Amino acid sequence: MDPLNNWAINLAxxxxxxxxxxxxxxxxxxxxxxxxxxxxxxxxxTSIAGGFGPGSAIALLPLVLRGIAxxxxxxxxxxxxxxxxxxxxxxxxxxxxxxxxxxxxxxxQLPDTNPYTALKRVIDTVGTELRTAxxxxxxxxxxxxxxxxxxxxxxxxxxxxxDQLGPNP
Numbered sequence: 001m002d003p004l005n006n007w008a009i010n011l012a013x014x015x016x017x018x019x020x021x022x023x024x025x026x027x028x029x030x031x032x033x034x035x036x037x038x039x040x041x042x043x044x045x046t047s048i049a050g051g052f053g054p055g056s057a058i059a060l061l062p063l064v065l066r067g068i069a070x071x072x073x074x075x076x077x078x079x080x081x082x083x084x085x086x087x088x089x090x091x092x093x094x095x096x097x098x099x100x101x102x103x104x105x106x107x108x109q110l111p112d113t114n115p116y117t118a119l120k121r122v123i124d125t126v127g128t129e130l131r132t133a134x135x136x137x138x139x140x141x142x143x144x145x146x147x148x149x150x151x152x153x154x155x156x157x158x159x160x161x162x163d164q165l166g167p168n169p
Contacts, residue, residue: 004031007161008061011068014146016060026061031165037062043133063133064147065165067126072162074125077118079155087115091149122148 008027012019019026029036040062068075078087110116123144130140151158 012061014150019061067129071122071125074118074121
């Protein structure tokens with residue numbers, strides 16, 4: 001299978017597993033741009049994440065793709081940083097639901113130096129993309145951390161994926 005399609009499937013699994021079957025098609029439409037990409041982001045007033053029926057569902061993968069494209073330079077900073085191992089551990093901590101500290105509080109405790117600045121910007125960019133589409137803040141944060149965890153698992157593959165994803169128009 002095409003490595004790009006593998007990335008789409010992995011990101012869909014981290015975002016919304018119900019989108020994994022459609023992930024290659026969603027990615028193809030996103031990469032095609034124009035009307036194909038525009039269609040991915042159409043919503044109605046009654047659209048909800050995971051909704052059923054015509055016009056009622058918000059596909060999360062296109063939002064994640066747009067967020068990753070917008071945060072691409074920060075993701076590349078993260079995966080090229082000497083402290084990548086520490087960043088992976090921070091993301092794992094953020095995903096640990098059993099913690100006494102909320103993910104937002106944990107992020108606020110991180111220093112304002114690289115690579116933590118890049119981490120905060122990636123989380124803010126992808127999370128904002130999801131929240132702007134109407135995804136509840138806690139769910140948007142959890143999806144963002146899962147996506148980030150997926151991106152950090154394979155830094156070389158991530159760099160190639162971001163390069164092929166292209167800039168956010």
